[in-house]
Structure formats: C-alpha cells, structure tokens
Amino acid sequence: MPEVTSFAPGFPAWVELASPDPERSKEFYRDLFGWYSYTLTVGIAEYEIFTLGGIQGPAVGGMQALADDSQPSSWTCYFRTDDIPATLDTVRAEGGMVLAEQTDVVGLGQMALCCDLEGADFALWRPYRPQGAGVVDEPAAMCWVELACRDIRGARRFYGGVFGWKAVERHYYHARYTEWKIGDRPVAGMVPIDEHWPPGYPPHWIPYFWVADCDESAAKAVELGGRVQIPPSDVKPGRFCVLTAPDGARVALVTPAVPDRIALRIHP
Known part of the structure; x- marks a missing residue:
C-alpha cells in the first residue's frame, strides 16, 4: 500500500478515539x-x-482513555494547518471556541482543540513527524x-473561513449533502441533523473507514457488540453504513464505488 x-x-x-474502555x-x-x-x-x-x-x-489512528467518564466516547478529526495560532485566531473570529490552546506533543508536532458554532469538536495538527496518518484512502x-449539524449555512460559513473550504451541494441518500473542497479536491462532507435523528442529538464529526464489503463488515460489527444506526445503503460514492461501537462512539464504514484512491479524491 502506498504510504x-x-x-x-x-x-x-x-x-x-476517546474511549471509556480502551481495552x-x-x-x-x-x-x-x-x-x-x-x-x-x-x-x-x-x-x-x-x-x-x-x-x-503505517498508523491509521490513535486512542486515549476518556479523561472524564461522564463525557461520551467519540472520534476527533484532526485537520492540518501550517500555523496553529493564526488558525485559532480565525476560529475565534468566525464564532467558534478554543477548547485547548496549542500544545506540543513530544517529538511529534503541535495540536489544539476547538469547537465550531454548534459545539462540534475538531482538532488542529501541525506536525514535526510523522505527518499524521501513515495511510488513508485504502482498505x-x-x-x-x-x-x-443543524445549522448548515452557519457551518459552511465557519469552515469556509477557518480552512478555506468551498461548499458544493450534493443530493445523496434522503438529505441535502454538503461536500467541501479545496480547489478540485474533496476534503470532507456534512449532513444535516433533521427529523430522522433522535431529538437533541449533538452535532459531531465522524470518520469513515474503507471496508471491502459494507454489509459483511456491518454484520461483523454487530457480532462484536456494535449497533447499526444507518443500515448499509447505496449512494453515488459507494455503499455506506453508520455504527455505534461498543464504547459508544459513532463511526462510519464505506465500500467506495470507485476502488481507486486518486479517483475517489477527484470525482466531480
């Protein structure tokens, strides 16, 4: 696999991942x-x-124990930046909050923790070494x-200001979908929290992990103690599902329709 x-x-x-039960x-x-x-x-x-x-x-992700057991388990998505203090200033200017100021991670890089207009957490990363994940867009x-999130317009404005993302509207599944791009390259997506969601469900970021067979992996996740929140479903980019893992964190699986990492990142 190319690293x-x-x-x-x-x-x-x-x-x-922040987990109440790392083992x-x-x-x-x-x-x-x-x-x-x-x-x-x-x-x-x-x-x-x-x-x-x-x-x-190659590394695919990290995990630490929850510092406070009263907090829910969740995945945090880290976004690359060349200048954490400047990005934090932009987060504040756009209406977000800084939850943890720039911190040195010994020998690896610098990080900071933020939340957006609705309280969805995300992190910033400026690496020394390694750059981050050693492999992405692979099984x-x-x-x-x-x-x-609920405020689609506000989130488009916020993340466009913080990271320079351009919002492109797509029509996947049952809801209006936002695809963010830098230049011609897709970066991330956004789905509205609407009437299909449980009342009061908090805004959040989740990662998608590539699997060879979405249906088989969803069934295996259930055998391992997970719960399916959105069953395997077909959308233009592929077949996906959303799970709650035994630790309570929400995570998604996808079998891409285009099994090529470069094509996946440049599809129109």
Whole structure:
C-alpha cells in the first residue's frame, strides 16, 4: 500500500478515539478492521496507536482513555494547518471556541482543540513527524470525514473561513449533502441533523473507514457488540453504513464505488 508522507493544509490528517474502555475498544477495532495496536508513552500519559500490518505498519489512528467518564466516547478529526495560532485566531473570529490552546506533543508536532458554532469538536495538527496518518484512502483506513449539524449555512460559513473550504451541494441518500473542497479536491462532507435523528442529538464529526464489503463488515460489527444506526445503503460514492461501537462512539464504514484512491479524491 502506498504510504502517505504529507497532508496539505485544511485536509484531515489524523483521527483519534476517546474511549471509556480502551481495552474493549482495542478488541473491537482490531477484530473489525484487522488493526494492530501498540502503546506510546507521551509524558505521563499513554496513547494507543492503531496500525495496519503490525508494529512496523503505517498508523491509521490513535486512542486515549476518556479523561472524564461522564463525557461520551467519540472520534476527533484532526485537520492540518501550517500555523496553529493564526488558525485559532480565525476560529475565534468566525464564532467558534478554543477548547485547548496549542500544545506540543513530544517529538511529534503541535495540536489544539476547538469547537465550531454548534459545539462540534475538531482538532488542529501541525506536525514535526510523522505527518499524521501513515495511510488513508485504502482498505481498513480512513477515507472520509463528515460533520453532522443543524445549522448548515452557519457551518459552511465557519469552515469556509477557518480552512478555506468551498461548499458544493450534493443530493445523496434522503438529505441535502454538503461536500467541501479545496480547489478540485474533496476534503470532507456534512449532513444535516433533521427529523430522522433522535431529538437533541449533538452535532459531531465522524470518520469513515474503507471496508471491502459494507454489509459483511456491518454484520461483523454487530457480532462484536456494535449497533447499526444507518443500515448499509447505496449512494453515488459507494455503499455506506453508520455504527455505534461498543464504547459508544459513532463511526462510519464505506465500500467506495470507485476502488481507486486518486479517483475517489477527484470525482466531480
């Protein structure tokens, strides 16, 4: 598999799970995707790295234990930036909040944690090394990230200001869908939280992971203790489903209609 060596500013570069039960989460994702994992000690904290192909394989994401058990389990999407302080200034100017100021991650890079107009968390990443995920747009790796929110117009304005994303409207599934682009390259998506969602469901970002067979992987996730929130469904980019993992985090699976990583990123 071709490994990623860099991410352009504004692109998703890493995903991280915060889990109330890291051991159970490790077992679920290892069994579902065939991931390996190892523990990295950062200061006094422990951080789990998920990889493909063993300890020497490329990293696909990270995990840490929830600092507060009262908080829900979730995935955080990290977006590449060349200047974290300047991006944080833009987040504030656009109406978002900074939840954690720029922090050095020993030997790896700098990060900061933010939330948008509706409180959906996301993170910024400026790497030293590695650049972020070692592989994307491949089976068992991240291939898309998506925001669910209520204020579509506000989110388009906010993320356009923060990352320079251009919003393009699509018509997938049952709802109006926003695809964000940088130039001609798709970066991320957005779906409205509407009447099909449980009342009061919080806005959030989730990652999509590439699987060979969406239906088989959804069934396997259920066997492993997950719950299907959106059953396998066909849309133009492929066949997808949305799950709640045993740890409570929401995650999506997709089998792309175009099984080519370059074509997937430049489809019109």
